[in-house]
Amino acid sequence: MLLFLAKGLFRDRSRSLFPLLTCAIGVALVVLMDSYLRGATDAMFNATASFVCGHVRVATRAFEKAGTDATNELALLGVDSVMAELKRDFPDVAWSPRTRFGGLIDVPDSAGNTRVQSPVAGLAVDLSETSPELKTLRLEKSLASGRLPSRPGEILLSDDFARRLGVKLGDKVTLVSSTMNGSIATWNFALSGTVRFGILAMDRGAMIADIKDIQQALDMPDAADQVLGFLPRGQYDDRLASRLAAKYNSVHPDEDKYAPQMETMRWASGLGAMFDIMGAASALIAFIFVTAMAVVLWNAGLMGSLRRYGEIGVRLAIGESKHAVYRSLLAEALLVGLIGSTIGTLVGLALSYYLQEVGLNISGMMPNATMVIDDVLRARIAPTSMVIGFLPGLLATFFGAAISGLGVYKRQTAMLAKELGS
């Protein structure tokens, strides 16, 4: 009997192929959408992690508390030992110290007098050859001219910024800032290269220097604002980050306000709400899709049972019970739903995989965009990709048929001969 029903199903394309395609296309779209959304979220969060707070970060309690008002006064002392401990206790995480600083860039003329001055947002990172920062900040890729600093006293400036100041490669500039203790600090640097990140905050007036130079310049030996940690898979994982933070903080009790403390990106970035919104957005998209697909498939089911009115009538007259007819409709829907959802999931995964591994370069589509985090569209496949399309596809097909198929029970056998007669 099953074989018989299967034969009918596959021979009748409007019963199999059309709903199957509807289901597969819907499922593929939702899988793709879901992994694209995850990829876009990743890109956004990764930019935040790379440029702002890492996946986890260690800073003093006072620094953490001060938030955006934090100054170098609140920096972490004894960074070398903090780093040593972190590398020992969390060897899988890439750790790197950073210091943010503000000040003025003073560009002298040939006589040594100030030609032009401009406020600057400084970022001190480890620029040594083996530093993970080269990758984290995508420095090589972002280089607009020149080269990365390789000698003490060399810095990078935002490309636009350097042009505005009229500073050329190799030119000397002076940083005027303040030391950890609040006195004036000045230090000379040479421009080795310019960078363009595609992030407004970093491209307007930024200076990137080696942290060793800045420790000297700002008189903060063995100190840094924060130590950023990047999780192994390059992806923020809130649960893992929370676990690491809890472990670290349990051995670093709240002794004083300069005691180190580990924060996760979720809290350090202030993006906690954003994480939830992105999660909710995925759920919402899946929900809208399920509803839309259920309506479409329900309709298809209704049209199908209209079209099959005669066939079902004959089957009832010949003596198939209504339950058996209804069950066969459900079985057909289950089969179509299973195959459609499987195909849809595979297609969706294949497309997502392409976006994940190769990406879609859209830089040509928006040449003037300033907020582009990454001009390559990316997706990320996650375990949920397997079910986020599959289950709704299967369920919508199944329940669509289950609801429309109830019409079988409304059929009056007394009318069958009349219906079948004409």
Place this chain on the structure above:
Amino acid sequence: MKNGGGVEDSVVVSTDKLVRTFRVGRSELVALKDVSLEFHRGEFAGLVGPSGSGKTTLLNIIGTLDTPTSGTATVLGERVEKLSPGQAAALRSRQIGFIFQTFNLLPVYSAYENVEFPLLLLGLSSAERRKKVTDALEWVGLADRAKSKPTQLSGGESQRVAIARAVVKRPELVLADEPTANLDAENSHKILQTMVGLNRDLGTTFIFSTHDEKVIRYLRRKISLVDGKVANDEARSPNTD
């Protein structure tokens, strides 16, 4: 030809003061009125009468598709009005074959598969099914068209497949509501001859509804319905030339 059995055993269908009314708006329409009939095993009987006289309504009740408003209908020992829908379906599935005016073959299935369908409902093994389907297609002279789809069959051929489908499970009773209404004279005769042959060889009881003279000629019993009442019930000798 009678197939053994005692006297009461040979009664296949009996109705007693059968009444069927329909609500039409506020009024009641009496489709069948005090119909008391008996059909014996192996009969080849026809309900004849003008349109609206209640032929289909009576066949519906005998076929357990409908239930009487009052009176009783006993089909193969079962009281129709007391059967649950499931029991009625089971009785139809095992013992009653239907032939419709518009052949009603299942569209995507071959002739063979259409005939096989009632046997699948009965859960027969594939070997049994193959034997019975092949036999049935031979009875109706369509063994060579087993693989054809309904769209590839003529009206007469389709109706013969429908007959094969109705008799393949060797039912006690075959009900045919105007089986020739959509066929030309030649095909009508072929169909009737096929059914006469099955009635003779298998002993199956046939009850028709018709107002087709060509069918009436083959009947061995002619029951005339007028306004839902039995106006005449006569045995006759068929004229099958």
